[in-house]
Amino acid sequence: MAHWTPGDTWRSPIAVSRKSGNVKTGPVATTSVSQATCPDGKRGTVACPFLRHNCYAETVGMQPFTTRRLNSNTVHNTTTIARMEADAIDALPADRKLRVHVVGDCRTITSAGIVGAAMVRYERKQGHKAWTYTHAWQTVPRSAWKGARVYASVHTSADITAARANGYTGMAIAGTERHPGRKVYRLLGVNAVPCPAQADARVQCETCAICMEPDKMAERGLAVVFEPDGHKRKNSPSAPR
Secondary structure, X not given: OOOOXXXXXXXXXXXXXXXXXXXXXXXXXXXXXXXXXXXXXXXXOOOOOOOOOOOHHHHOOOHHXXXXXXXXXXXXXXXXXXXXXXXXHHHOOOOOOEEOOOOOOOOXXXXXXXXXXXXXXXXXXXXXOEEEEEOOOOOOOHHHHOOOEEEEEEOOXXXXXXXXXXXXXXXXXXOOOOOOOOOOEEEOOEEEEEOHHHHEOOOOOOOOOHHHOHHHHHHOOEEEEEOOOOOOOEOOOOOOO
């Protein structure tokens, strides 16, 4: 295991980009952190079903390279990592939207509070929204996030019921099949909106507000659904036309 010291950005457990080059997100700011922050079934958490099993961060495109780099450090304390991430968020100019946790999560109440508060501070600077998703919703209530925009990543109708009971309004469904189309459809007992960026490569998170409004989506009785990563999108140069 490689050692890490403060200032060593190559082997840091966090990576923050002021302007992402990710095709799906578009030019938003992003954060990624070591998978040591993901719920793994230990220390009272319920394991993320994707951890070491078809996780986007481990399988799609060049993302596994970044994930392995983030994991190649000896800093595993979630509070320490959360404080480092919060400091990095505070250092951003906040001149664009912010996607938190392209890789990683906050599996403790303490770490969620630290990162969530930083997300709220980010928005207050220039009004650009910050959002994220969590698989730790079973043990970390939404209130722990200090008002940040957070979706509960769910897989079953029972998950939706339990996440709501823990304070979450926005539901992000990790689907197992391709979207049947671009229109809203019934899934797990709710009205699900297919991720527009997965349906059309011309759409990016930077221009789509669905995942930035968990409360408004819930008020309209809607959830967002993601098909498995890796499918070719329409209007993509590599996609069949």
